[in-house]
Amino acid sequence: MMPGSAAPAGGAGMFVPAATAGTVLCCMCGVAMQPNPANMCARCLRGRIDITEGVPRHAAVVYCPDCCSYLQPPRSWLRATPESPELMQILLRRINRPLARLRVSLSGAEFVFSEPHSKRLRLKLRLRREVLHGVVLEQTHPVEFVVHDRLCDSCSRAQANPDQWVAVVQLRQHVPHRRTFLYLEQLLLKHGQASLAIRVAAAPGGLDFFFGSRSHAARLVDFLATVAPIQTQTAKQLVSHDTKSSVYNYKYTFSVEICPICREDLIALSPKASRDMGGLGPLVLCVKVTNAIALLDPLTLRVHHLEEKKYRVYNFKAALTSKQLVEYIVLDIEQESPEISIDGSRYQLAYAQVARVSDFGKNDTIFTVRTHLGHLLNPGDHALGYDLYGANLNDDDMDTAMTRYSLPEVVLVKKSYEKRPRTRRWKLKRLPVEEDAANKAKGEEEKRLDEYESFLKDLEQDPELRFTINLYKNEDYRSEMASTVGDDVPTVPIEELIEDLTLGDDEEDEGDEAVAGIAQSGMVE
Incomplete structure (x- = not known):
């Protein structure tokens, strides 16, 4: 059968003509077209x-x-x-x-x-x-x-009188450092939760966020409940009352207290708390703080997640905090078990011989301890840990644990790195916080700078920690500075950094792609 000929439809010799599209001439210009x-x-x-x-x-x-x-x-x-x-x-x-x-x-x-x-x-x-x-x-x-x-109503009131706020969130944590607030600051910047605040002011033990609407303050409190173990109390104060229209104006206060347990804190569990957690401890390390507290037993590698409501039942405190870490040098190490992964973090049990750096040239005191850092430590490395051998503790749960159990003399927490780059290839953005006179004192300013430097070091060493925040490329970084960094010092890979875009004189956090279409009822991209 020739191409284009009719195909047989029934019996032999019967053909049906192939269907062809008809065309007509346009009634205006005479061009052939499909009929309409x-x-x-x-x-x-x-x-x-x-x-x-x-x-x-x-x-x-x-x-x-x-x-x-x-x-x-x-x-x-x-x-x-x-x-x-x-x-x-x-x-x-x-x-x-x-x-x-x-x-x-x-x-x-x-x-x-x-x-x-x-x-x-x-x-x-x-x-x-x-x-x-x-x-x-x-x-x-x-x-x-x-x-x-044109200024909106809340911005107009804020410019006329900065103290004319409607709701305030008083965020507090009763600890001797500000590491938690440095981390929460980056979370707030990443998710834009503090962008609606009229102003942010520093206060003893925390921050105050002032808003022009109660709903904006309540949204910040809801966000904090998802990223930290908090306890919230609310109050309101009558400002004015219109008897004719029955309109009441209030000022609302949200008092938010963060759990005083921070990452790397050493905790001595009470006998009741240890029993309720399945025999955990009695000495545990806090390895992660989200809306729950992750407690690690460094001798058995058991991890228990404690929610804020359950924590309020025990209400224990940290026996030793990161401010009391002591530097040790590793003399010898012997792995005891293979490396394992728990909640995305790697651990390995090992026996290590360590000595305090401050004891070199003074005495020959050596400690043999069991540690969960066997995958990181090698002979000659430095590590930070808690010195239970020479510490002066004022904790009832720790005294009970010492009388009932044979506690280790040293609890290693993390590896220490000596060399540091003078400049980093990355930087962080900060909230515009109003500092009071007490926070601007010389000693307090140096303390804040040291805590911020320690926070930056933690970000370099912990990929899981910096995964939750935004790190930006530092335009002032020079490659020749990298010579001051040791071979084993952890750094932030450049692929994890975000370009710091600017529009004119104001810095804006924008995406890399512009929106080219919409998806709405009756609309197609």
């Missing part, structure tokens, strides 16, 4: 029918430069970043009513680049409408929005 109810080609239809007629080409949008939010009439303000899906929805709501009146559907939309300081936002819309007995036309339509700056 209008009998006109697409070019002639577009030339005679404009489906964008009546659709606005210019509109206005109100923007608050202080909190980076846009007005959603009549009174709500929505926060949105440049070329974000949230900004796209705000702009499209301004023209949805004319589209519905003209029975024009929106099949897609995308941003058109405009200069950041031009006060113009440009969109390219793809409109679709049915014309002339079922014929559907689609056409692009540009819309330009003029941005008008």
Whole structure:
């Protein structure tokens, strides 16, 4: 059978002609085309029918430069970043009513680049409408929005009187250091939880976050409950009362207390707590703090996760904190068991002979201890640990444990690295915290710098810790500084760093890709 001939449909010798698409001539220009109810080609239809007629080409949008939010009439303000899906929805709501009146559907939309300081936002819309007995036309339509700056209500009150707040979150932790707050600060910056705060002020033992709305403060408290073991108390104070309209104005206070147990703390469990945890301890190390406390027995590698409500039942304190770590040198080490992984962290039991660095040249005191750092330590390395042999402890649970059990003389916590780079290839962003006079004292300032340096070292040594926060490339870093770093000193890989983008004089955290389409009811990307 020849190509293009009819195919047999039934018996031999019977053929049916192949179906061919018919064409007609356009009634206006005479071009051959597929038939449609209008009998006109697409070019002639577009030339005679404009489906964008009546659709606005210019509109206005109100923007608050202080909190980076846009007005959603009549009174709500929505926060949105440049070329974000949230900004796209705000702009499209301004023209949805004319589209519905003209029975024009929106099949897609995308941003058109405009200069950041031009006060113009440009969109390219793809409109679709049915014309002339079922014929559907689609056409692009540009819309330009003029941005008008105006402070929102909360920012106006804040600029008129910075103390005119509605709700405050008083975040406290009763410990002699600020390591927890340094970590929470990075979490708040990454997730944008403190961006709605009118101001952030330092206070003895913590921070105060002031908000212009109670809902913003409550959202911060809910976020803190997911990342730290906290206990919350609320209170309100009547500010004013309108007897005619029965309107009450209150100031709300959220008192948030973080559990006083921090990472690397040494804890002596009471007999009741040890029994309830399945015979854990009695000496345990805190290895991780999220919304639960992870306690590790360094002699058996058993881990127990203690929730905040359960912790309040025992209410134990840290016998020794990271401020009391002593530096040791490893003389010899012998692995006892293979390396294992627990909750993403690696451990290995080993016996190590260590001596205090401060004892060199004074005495020959050597300790043989069991440690969970067998996979990290080698002879000649330095390690930080708790000296139970010469420590002066004031803890009832520790005294009970010493009388009932044979406690080790040294508990090693982590490996120590001597050499450090003078500059780092990465940096962190900080919250704009208002410091009081007590925190600006010379001794207090040096203490804060030391704690911040210790926090940076912890980030370099713990990949799991820095996985939860954002690290940015340091533009001031010079490669020749890397010569001061030892071969075994952990560093942050460059692939984990984020480019620090800037818009003009203000630094903005933006994504690397611009949004090119939307997905909304009746809309297609």
